[in-house]
Amino acid sequence: MSPWFLWGTVQAHAVLVDPSAEAGSYYKGAVRIGHGCEGAATTGIRIAFPAGFEGTKPQPKSGWNVSAKKAALAQPYVSHGKTITEDVVELEWKANTKEAALPDGSFDEFAFMTQLPEKTGAVWLRVLQTCEKGQNDWAEIPAAGTSTKGMKMPAALLSIKAVGSSNASVANANVTISDSWVRPTVAGQKATGAFMKITAKENSKLLSVSSPVAGVAEVHEMKMEKDVMKMAAIPSLDLPAGKPVELKPGSYHIMLMDLKSPLEKGAKLPMTMKFQDAKGGKFQVDLLLDANMPTASGQASGSAPHHHH
Numbered sequence: 001m002s003p004w005f006l007w008g009t010v011q012a013h014a015v016l017v018d019p020s021a022e023a024g025s026y027y028k029g030a031v032r033i034g035h036g037c038e039g040a041a042t043t044g045i046r047i048a049f050p051a052g053f054e055g056t057k058p059q060p061k062s063g064w065n066v067s068a069k070k071a072a073l074a075q076p077y078v079s080h081g082k083t084i085t086e087d088v089v090e091l092e093w094k095a096n097t098k099e100a101a102l103p104d105g106s107f108d109e110f111a112f113m114t115q116l117p118e119k120t121g122a123v124w125l126r127v128l129q130t131c132e133k134g135q136n137d138w139a140e141i142p143a144a145g146t147s148t149k150g151m152k153m154p155a156a157l158l159s160i161k162a163v164g165s166s167n168a169s170v171a172n173a174n175v176t177i178s179d180s181w182v183r184p185t186v187a188g189q190k191a192t193g194a195f196m197k198i199t200a201k202e203n204s205k206l207l208s209v210s211s212p213v214a215g216v217a218e219v220h221e222m223k224m225e226k227d228v229m230k231m232a233a234i235p236s237l238d239l240p241a242g243k244p245v246e247l248k249p250g251s252y253h254i255m256l257m258d259l260k261s262p263l264e265k266g267a268k269l270p271m272t273m274k275f276q277d278a279k280g281g282k283f284q285v286d287l288l289l290d291a292n293m294p295t296a297s298g299q300a301s302g303s304a305p306h307h308h309h
Helices: 002-014
Strands: 020-022 026-033 042-048 054-058 062-077 082-095 108-115 119-130 135-138 155-159 176-184 190-199 204-210 215-223 227-234 238-240 245-247 253-259 268-277 284-288
Touching: 020 268, 026 119, 054 062, 082 108, 108 227, 176 268, 176 284, 190 204, 190 238, 190 268, 204 215, 215 245, 238 245
Parallel strands: 020 155
Antiparallel strands: 026 108, 042 082, 042 119, 054 108, 062 082, 119 135, 119 155, 176 190, 190 245, 190 253, 204 238, 204 268, 215 227, 215 253, 268 284
């Protein structure tokens, strides 16, 4: 059997494009469908979400109708001050026309956004693929462990990993980020600031920041001009080699605007930071900031660590 054929069979299962994520994080997932049902085109995909996945939303797909099924929760939870007693347990995509169906010889991805459980370990997403003829029910789960060897129809595996221990830094090969926090907001407040210490091993630049919970995220500078304190976005922030650059109130900071929801004290804000090193190479660091005011030591109380391997 050729290696190419083996690769093809592995890829043929319904799998998650990004099969691991941090506990409690906002996760953009996508199930990849690699073939039809014994030659027949795919006309429907239904994904079942295990308990603990919160606020799941589908990404629309052109030519497909998307629906969400909710069910009562065994354990209600509080989100943005409201008690949630029912939540999405299934998402379903259905091709609107024969032309919109996914041909057997093509692949596609069906994407969603969700907040993952705090509990670490393996979780399985059952995927029902319906076709013009027949169906593939990707629902087999191993009795123990995560190996799907020998299974014809394994469910899609997601490994939920621990977030690092308290107040540790997020370290990339070139950049270390520590003492990160974001200012909590009140209802109706659409903007806030994020703060941290960034140390680069070699001369680098912070190019951009983004967060799924903010419509706009920019690096801002506060400076006095003719006795007036002015705030303005800057195109990039220089990070001299070995010198900590502090983003703090009244100085450089990250401005998050057009917030999608309030940031209550204790909430976690996901952020992606893009950098460029001295050679022009680009890299990014993903972190989770605590919505918390810093204690006297300058660190947010209970600030979460973020490790990048």
